[in-house]
Amino acid sequence: MLDVIGYPVSVLLWCWHHVFGFLLGDANALAWALAIVFLVFTVRAALVKPALAQARALPKMRQLTxxxxxxxxKYPDDRFRQTEELRKAQRELGVSPFGSILPLLLQVPAFLGLNQVLRAFTASPDAANYVFSLADVRSYLAATLLDVHFGDAxxxxxxxxxxxxxxxxxxxxxxxxxxxxxxxxxATHLTARLAVTTQPMTGPQATMMRNLSLYVLPLSVLVxxxxxxxxxxxxxxxxxxxxxxxxxxxxxxxxxxxH
Incomplete structure (x- = not known):
C-alpha cells in the first residue's frame, strides 16, 4: 500500500539527487542531503496555498474561540446544544474544524513515503529501489556524513x-x-510557540493542547x-x-x- 506513496516520493528524490549529483558527484553525501532537503521544499511549496488560507482564517478562528x-x-450542562451551536457558529464564520490540521495531514504521506524509500535502500542493498537503479542504491549506501551513513541511527x-x-x-x-x-x-518548540501566540485559545482542552504542542511533541522528537x-x-x-x-x-x- 505504501508503494502508492513511495513511487512519487522516489521520483522527486531521484530528480533532486541527479541535479545535485551532477554538481557534486552521485555518492557525495551533500548531494543526497540536499536532495532530501529539496524534496521537503518541493512538498512544502505545494502546501503554501492551504497554509496561507489557514493563516488568513486566524481572525475568524479567534472569533470562533x-x-x-x-x-x-450559556449551556454549561447541555452538551448536545453546545455541539449544535458550535456547528452553527462554524457555518456562519465559514471555518472548517479540519482547516488548521489540513497542511499537517497533507505532509504525512510524504514522510511515510520517504521512510519507505530510505529504508528500502538499506533493506535491499543489492536491488533497485523504486525508480532508483542499483547504481543509485549503492551511491546512497556509500555516502557518509562524518563517517556516518544515511541509514544509520x-x-x-x-x-x-x-x-x-x-x-x-x-x-x-x-x-x-x-x-x-x-x-x-x-524548531518544533519554536513553531508551536509561534502557533500559540497567533492562535489564542481558551478552556481546559486548549491548555492541554498548548502543553502538548509546546512541550510533549518537542520532547517526543528529542526521545x-x-x-x-x-x-x-x-x-x-x-x-x-x-x-x-x-x-x-x-x-x-x-x-x-x-486579512
Missing part, C-alpha cells in the same frame, strides 16, 4: 523473540544524530529522534525549519494585508 466560550457559559531496536527487543547504540553516529535531533526539537535514521532526520529538520520560517512569513503577510 470567543463564541465557543460564550456557548459553554543512534539507537537501533531489534526484535529477538516474542515480546523481546534488543537495543543497540551506535555511538559513532552521535556527532551527526545529536545535533540534528536538537535542531529538530528546538524518539535517536531511533530515526540520519536520512529521515535530515527530512525532519528541514521540514521543521521550513515550517518555522513559513509561519513567521505568512503571519507578516496576513498582518500587512489586513
Amino acid at each position: 470567543t463564541r465557543v466560550a460564550a456557548i459553554r457559559k 543512534l539507537l537501533s531496536l531489534t526484535s529477538t523473540g516474542p515480546g523481546l527487543v534488543q537495543a543497540t547504540w551506535l555511538w559513532q553516529a552521535a556527532p551527526v544524530v545529536i545535533p540534528l535531533v536538537l535542531i529538530a526539537t528546538v 524518539f529522534g535517536a531511533a530515526l535514521p540520519v536520512g529521515l532526520l535530515v527530512y525532519w529538520v528541514s521540514s521543521n525549519v521550513w515550517m518555522l520560517g513559513q509561519q513567521r512569513l505568512l503571519s507578516r503577510v496576513v498582518d500587512r494585508s489586513g
Whole structure:
C-alpha cells in the first residue's frame, strides 16, 4: 500500500539527487542531503496555498474561540446544544474544524513515503529501489556524513523473540544524530510557540493542547529522534525549519494585508 506513496516520493528524490549529483558527484553525501532537503521544499511549496488560507482564517478562528466560550457559559450542562451551536457558529464564520490540521495531514504521506524509500535502500542493498537503479542504491549506501551513513541511527531496536527487543547504540553516529535531533526539537518548540501566540485559545482542552504542542511533541522528537535514521532526520529538520520560517512569513503577510 505504501508503494502508492513511495513511487512519487522516489521520483522527486531521484530528480533532486541527479541535479545535485551532477554538481557534486552521485555518492557525495551533500548531494543526497540536499536532495532530501529539496524534496521537503518541493512538498512544502505545494502546501503554501492551504497554509496561507489557514493563516488568513486566524481572525475568524479567534472569533470562533470567543463564541465557543460564550456557548459553554450559556449551556454549561447541555452538551448536545453546545455541539449544535458550535456547528452553527462554524457555518456562519465559514471555518472548517479540519482547516488548521489540513497542511499537517497533507505532509504525512510524504514522510511515510520517504521512510519507505530510505529504508528500502538499506533493506535491499543489492536491488533497485523504486525508480532508483542499483547504481543509485549503492551511491546512497556509500555516502557518509562524518563517517556516518544515511541509514544509520543512534539507537537501533531489534526484535529477538516474542515480546523481546534488543537495543543497540551506535555511538559513532552521535556527532551527526545529536545535533540534528536538537535542531529538530528546538524548531518544533519554536513553531508551536509561534502557533500559540497567533492562535489564542481558551478552556481546559486548549491548555492541554498548548502543553502538548509546546512541550510533549518537542520532547517526543528529542526521545524518539535517536531511533530515526540520519536520512529521515535530515527530512525532519528541514521540514521543521521550513515550517518555522513559513509561519513567521505568512503571519507578516496576513498582518500587512489586513486579512
